[in-house]
Amino acid sequence: MKTRIPELRKQHKLSQQELAEAVGVTRQTITSLEVGKYTASLVLAYKIARYFGLTIEEVFDFSDVEEG
Amino acid sequence: MMLIKMMTSSFAKPASLEEYRETVKRRRAPLLAGAAAGALIVVLGLAAVPVVCAGMEQVYFLSGLLTGMGSAIAAVSLLAVVKLNRQLRDEQALKNARLEELDERNQAIQKTACTATLVAAMVALIAAVVVFAFVDMAVFRVLYICMLGLMLLYVVVLLVCRRMM
Known part of the structure; x- marks a missing residue:
């Protein structure tokens, strides 16, 4: 799944570690989310979106997720 | 340690750092029991096996196996207790452990x-x-x-x- 996390981090001048601490996960989880190796849970997606003041759809791209 | 973590954290997720501190405290008892079980296995290996299995071909092998296994269980359990005690004393180590676990x-x-x-x-x-x-x-x-x-x-x-x- 594609995300806008790297772009949003740059905008807010945040390191992966700082974002990780803010949303209560490890830095490795943020790295995996950014490169698309790991898909965030609903709770984590909500925390990240809320941290940037956006909705989940504005941070995570669901276009390549199959329905059903 | 992994098994004890699963038993004590999967069913009740510690929400706050204080709850996690209590979870870490609760983990010490089963680990100390594990260390005691390890010591008991060492005693069995050193004292009981040579008597019970006297005359058997593999008596030394059995004795050595139990002694080694028991020592390893006791050592790993005690090291885990030391690690947990360090986490309880050091706030940052406790925070890191909680983050890694959750x-x-x-x-x-x-x-x-x-x-x-x-x-x-x-x-x-x-x-x-x-x-x-x-x-x-x-x-x-x-x-x-x-x-x-x-x-x-x-x-x-x-x-x-x-x-x-």
Whole structure:
């Protein structure tokens, strides 16, 4: 799944570690989310979106997720 | 340690740092029991095996095996207790341990690893049962009972987890 996390981090001048601490996960989880190796849970997606003041759809791209 | 972590954290997720501190405190008792069990195995290996199995060909092997196994269990348990005590004294270490443990990716990795291990163990066990059916009936019976026990355990754990979620 594609995300806008790297772009949003740059905008807010945040390191992966700082974002990780803010949303209560490890830095490795943020790295995996950014490169698309790991898909965030609903709770984590909500925390990240809320941290940037956006909705989940504005941070995570669901276009390549199959329905059903 | 992994088993104790699973037993004490999977069913009740510590929300705050204070709750996690209590969880860490609770983990010391089973670890100390593990250290005591390890010491008991060492005593069995050093004192009981040479007496009970006297005259047997593998008496030294059995004694050495139990002594080594018991020492390893006791040492690992005591080291884990020392690590937990350090976490309880150092706030930052406790925070880091909590973050590592509650991180959802780490939890997903552990679940995948457990599932893969279970599948591999079942495949190996089924293969061993089939092979020993032709080689040795005594070993076959033991493996067959282990296989049925593992399957039964899986079903019970699955039903318990279904009720909890």
